[in-house]
Amino acid sequence: MNTTIKRLHSIANKKERVIIGLMSGTSMDGLDIALCRCKNSGSKTEVKLLNFITMPYQDDFRADVKSIFSRRDADLEKVCLLNELIGLKHAELILNALKKWNINPSEIDIIASHGQTIFHAPKSLHGKSNYPNATLQIGDGDHIAVATGIITIADFRQKHLAAGGEGAPLAVYGDYLVFSKKDEDRIMLNIGGIANFTFLPGDKDAAKVFSTDVGPGNTLMDQFVQFHYPGNYYDKNGERASTGKLNSSLLKELLNNKFFETSFPKTTGPELFNLDYLQKAQEISETTTISNEDVLATLCHFSANAIVDAIQRTIDSTSLPKIFMSGGGMHNPLLVKLLKNALPKVIFNTTDELEINPDAKEAVLFALLANETLAGNPINFGEREGVPSICMGKICLPE
Incomplete structure (x- = not known):
């Protein structure tokens, strides 16, 4: 068995997991980093916020991202380059936060990365009958995993789309579990x-x-x-x-x-x-x-x-x-x-x-989603359009 897969299996079998949840929203003021301890899964889930920080973006980086955000005429080369750059920037900010907290990256089980939304296109907005619901978040998870050495779960919204949702909002999954x-x-x-x-x-x-x-x-x-x-x-x-x-x-x-x-x-x-x-x-x-x-x-x-x-x-x-x-x-x-x-x-x-810092809530949500991907099972929300009963996220290995 691949040694990293073996480690992933071990993490999934733990009673408690230390997970970093990441969120970068449309305001682009910075990267929210929530260090969480997640215990159990499903209806027995318990989460404790251990540390939280918003690492601010520099003006030039923010301007770079805004140049392609929510634009139908976005430069495709810039989209491609920023997919990698955002991943690297987020990895850098994670490592800086861990250093501030005096925590070694080896103490972290998983990173849960939302990425940076640059375009959201449900059918209700794009109106093209031959095309499905769509959304795009960039900030490649493999770059985060390799740069930090921590297994990363990313790209959560695509499974929601694939299962019949619109890719948002995802809060229902974490809110139901813990609130x-x-x-x-x-x-x-x-x-x-x-x-x-x-x-x-x-x-x-x-x-x-x-x-x-x-x-x-x-x-x-x-x-x-x-x-x-x-x-x-x-x-x-x-x-x-x-x-x-x-x-x-x-x-x-x-x-x-x-x-x-x-x-x-x-x-x-x-x-x-x-x-x-x-x-x-x-x-x-x-x-x-x-x-x-x-x-x-x-x-x-x-x-x-x-x-x-x-x-x-x-x-x-x-x-x-x-x-x-x-x-x-x-x-x-x-x-x-x-x-x-x-x-x-x-x-x-x-x-x-x-007992959850309201500024950290969305980042905590993605830690919870990652925890369910590792250790949970899909919650049955009934047969309702827009609320598929699924676990989400793609697993990115550092090695």
Whole structure:
């Protein structure tokens, strides 16, 4: 038997595994690195976050990735080169993080790498009947494995596509394993570039669980800030948006898209919600001359409105769930205020209440997915479109 396969077999048979989960989102502010201890698998899974850090990207690296992100006319050579470069960069950042934590790479069982999404194309977006759902994450797992010497599981979303899903969102798989609670309905709300949530019923019936994108989280606000305020990557603490005023005409046009009428689960991305989308909405609503602050305020209301509408379509008003927030949007006071005002009877918390750093949650998710690939079995989520009962990820060996 190949010695690395033998080691992989040994890791799969452990009661506990030390797994590094990686996440690099659409904001591209850096690489989230979550060092986790995963015990058991399936419904018996226990996870403990041992260390977490976001290793920031340098401006030139970020600009390189943004040059091909969500672009139909992306330079194919640049895509090819960055697939390798991102893998090497992520390996470098992992090794730097381990050095900060005074941990030897040999102490790590597995790396779980999400990669960097550069294009997301479900049928609902591309509209080409002869083509399947598609998504592309780059940052080659073999480069990470070889550079770190650690077995790496990567490219998780392709199995989801192959089994009939849209490649996103994947949160349902990890959320169900570790955040479900008997007799308490929960919504795990992640406000990243795109806002999504997982609904976890209190009866813990996997067939009722679902995860869905609901619309833009931070992506439109971030894109607008980056375009109009060079050197800034987001509206820190919603400061600019808080000085602006909601423009109802623009908000109405922003919400005028068939995506918001589509049933759950569904996915989307910056391929739809981008500055062109905003520009068209401004032209139709005749709001091209309003101030930047008013645009940002309206974009914040847009994100909040989409989230609230999706939650209201999900919950039974007689048994309101608890909402646990994660993602960068939870740090935007204006956005959180709008959510709480719209849902005054709902209890809002962050995943800190569940002993998971909310900024680390998505990286922890991929550690959980890798743990299931190694030691678990597919969870039966019922015969529902978009939620295939599968384990995900490709195994990359360092030798």
